[in-house]
Amino acid sequence: NLLMRFYNVDSGLISLDGIPISHYTRASYRQQFGMVLQETWLKTATIHDNIAFGRPDASREEVIAAAKAANAHFFIQQLPQGYDTYLADAGDSLSQGQRQLLTIARVFLAVPKILILDEATSSIDTRTEVLIQEAFSKLMVGRTSFIIAHRLSTIQNADIILVMIDGDIVEQGNHQELMAARGVYYQMQTAQE
Known part of the structure; x- marks a missing residue:
């Protein structure tokens, strides 16, 4: 909550790139973050639009590249209309793992400076967890990442x-x-x- 500026610090200082976070607008500060939470949320829209949520102007090629990086491309291709498949149920027809891969693809497309992964693999089967761990490994390169986890396999490589x-x-x-x-x-x- 402090990191995302839902509350202001009452002692100490949080800075981003050496600048106190209070000097940023909340909107510009929060754009620096990508979050993958335990509870996934998708909107009633196409697969493409769900991945491009944070970047609605993204091209199909950029969305596909993000899905490939997140290990979601294969299952998306299996859907009736691929990236144009409309999720009338906001993703309830997909497995938890598939929904999580779409939210990871969303973060790959947004290219944030900082990642927050909050119990992002807690309700995933072991096979999908391997795919998600691979995606996270690629996603974390060159970024500050905060990982909140009870599954310790998720954090073993942390600094x-x-x-x-x-x-x-x-x-x-x-x-x-x-x-x-x-x-x-x-x-x-x-x-x-």
Whole structure:
């Protein structure tokens, strides 16, 4: 909430590119972010329009390139009208994994500076999770990424992992450091194996 400026900080400072975020307009600041959440949302529109939601002027070629990068192109081609398939039910006829791949394609098309991935793989089957992890790996290159996850496989390659309990940071480090410390992260990791 603080990062997205839903609330203003009352102590400390959050800056983007060295500029306090309060110096940006909310709209220009939020355009710097791409978010993939646990709960996907699609609109009643075509597949193309759903991917191009943040960039309605995007060409078909740009939308296809984003879908390919997100590993969504294959399943889209299987739909009755491909990218022109109309989702009258706002995507309810698609699987959770397919909806998630479309939201990832949307972020690939928007090319944000910063990513927020909030439990983005929590309700996905294992096969689709592999596709999503591949897409995330490509998407995160050269970007600051905040990953909120209970599935620890999602965060093992992170530069810094913050382990939180009841809103307090109880451990921090990378995967190897936290495993060597044999603390909370280690216990959560071994419980998931």
